[in-house]
Amino acid sequence: MMSAMKKYLLVIVVAVLGCIVLLVGGSLDNDPLKSAGVVLVLSTLVLEIIFLRCPNCRRWLGRKFRPGKHCPHCGEIIE
Ligand SMILES: [Zn+2]
Structure with a gap:
């Protein structure tokens, strides 16, 4: 059983990771990377819930x- 702090940190890590992937994908104009970034950012909303x-x-x-x-x-x- 994870503590609330660990879950909370995991949500933040995924959110930061998603933003980084999105930024890198955007600067490289790489569509698969951009999609992966969007999926990661959206999944933080699900993880939060x-x-x-x-x-x-x-x-x-x-x-x-x-x-x-x-x-x-x-x-x-x-x-
Ligand atoms: Zn309560």
């Missing part, structure tokens, strides 16, 4: 949530 959930009430914590804070729905502290 899957990962950023409260382990107690299972509700989505929202895009502004940061690990170490309380769940906005039930008040459970998310580590």
